[in-house]
Amino acid sequence: MNYRLYGEMMSDEERYRAPALDKGLDILELLAGIDGGLTQTEIAQALNRSPNEFYRMLDRLQRRGYVRRIDGDRFALTLKLFGLAQMHTPIRRLVSYATPLMRELAARTRQANHLAVFDRGRVVVVGQQEAPGYWGISLRVGSHIDLFNTGSGHVLLAFSTPEQRDMMIAEYQSDSGEDPPGDLDERLARISSDGCEAMPSAQTLGVFNLSAPVLVSNGSAIAAVTIPYIPLVDTRDAPDMAECTRLVVEMCRALSEMAGTIVRAGSTAE
Known part of the structure; x- marks a missing residue:
């Protein structure tokens, strides 16, 4: 395969993908429209992903203050973005x-x-x-x-x-x-x-x-x-x-x- 030609044919959206960043933004955008928060499993189902994919991302978002746990196992947005x-x-x-x-x-x-x-x-x-x-x-x-x-x-x-x-x-x-x-x-x-x-x-x-x-x-x-x-x-x-x-x-x-x-x-x- 001519990789140079393949690269030129790729769309900018594909060429500059940042999967981890996209995953974090997907979570924030999802939770922004939810009252009462969601569990890790519910987040995964809403985003058509495996729950295991979100464990580390949710942990980092929580440690950085963007989400918090409520009612034990549910995640909700904080006011940090606000x-x-x-x-x-x-x-x-x-x-x-x-x-x-x-x-x-x-x-x-x-x-x-x-x-x-x-x-x-x-x-x-x-x-x-x-x-x-x-x-x-x-x-x-x-x-x-x-x-x-x-x-x-x-x-x-x-x-x-x-x-x-x-x-x-x-x-x-x-x-x-x-x-x-x-x-x-x-x-x-x-x-x-x-x-x-x-x-x-x-x-x-x-x-x-x-x-x-x-x-x-x-x-x-x-x-x-x-x-x-x-x-x-x-x-x-x-x-x-x-x-x-x-x-x-x-x-x-x-x-x-x-x-x-x-x-x-x-x-x-x-």
């Missing part, structure tokens, strides 16, 4: 839209504020605005903060679908080993009803977390904005905590109106 997508263009665009609003919020409240998203088991600060005066509590961009004991974490959980919430909690527990507080469901129901969270900081005495969600059209939060509020005794005209809460909710409503455009634009190639 988190990776969130940190790509849509998040950069979200931060660019949020920055002038966060700057205005800081000026009106005399307080610092930050923008956070959920990413692979942690709440991550992706945007931050310093207080305009001498005093303020701020978090560095890139900081990882608690899911169960922060205003941002509570808001992201409260404004998520039941499926998203279960996945977020499972990923956080896997990463931290921490169990959710016993009153978490009651607190999240209250936050969902109130539209915001106002709570004493679990990390810093004298600080209150004032948090509100950035929502998309289905009512889910893609981000949270939090003011780490500290009383300012040397500034007579500084807004009080109730007014700062109102202002952060107002700012998040404005950003939420942009969020649908941000998500849609981020889903198209640039």
Whole structure:
């Protein structure tokens, strides 16, 4: 056989095949459309393969955090792919839209504020605005903060679908080993009803977390904005905590109106 001629006749699809990669992508794409996960045997049947072909691939996907075991022997997608997508263009665009609003919020409240998203088991600060005066509590961009004991974490959980919430909690527990507080469901129901969270900081005495969600059209939060509020005794005209809460909710409503455009634009190639 003339192998050179054979190679030239091969389609690009055949010439550049990567069977292991294809197998992994097949699994991810299959699980993306399944609620409740699938067993290794069910995955093999759906993809017309032998179950033994998927043992190592599922093990690697699980170790890398793309899938997790549920109900003993079933595999389901985690939020890792969602988190990776969130940190790509849509998040950069979200931060660019949020920055002038966060700057205005800081000026009106005399307080610092930050923008956070959920990413692979942690709440991550992706945007931050310093207080305009001498005093303020701020978090560095890139900081990882608690899911169960922060205003941002509570808001992201409260404004998520039941499926998203279960996945977020499972990923956080896997990463931290921490169990959710016993009153978490009651607190999240209250936050969902109130539209915001106002709570004493679990990390810093004298600080209150004032948090509100950035929502998309289905009512889910893609981000949270939090003011780490500290009383300012040397500034007579500084807004009080109730007014700062109102202002952060107002700012998040404005950003939420942009969020649908941000998500849609981020889903198209640039």
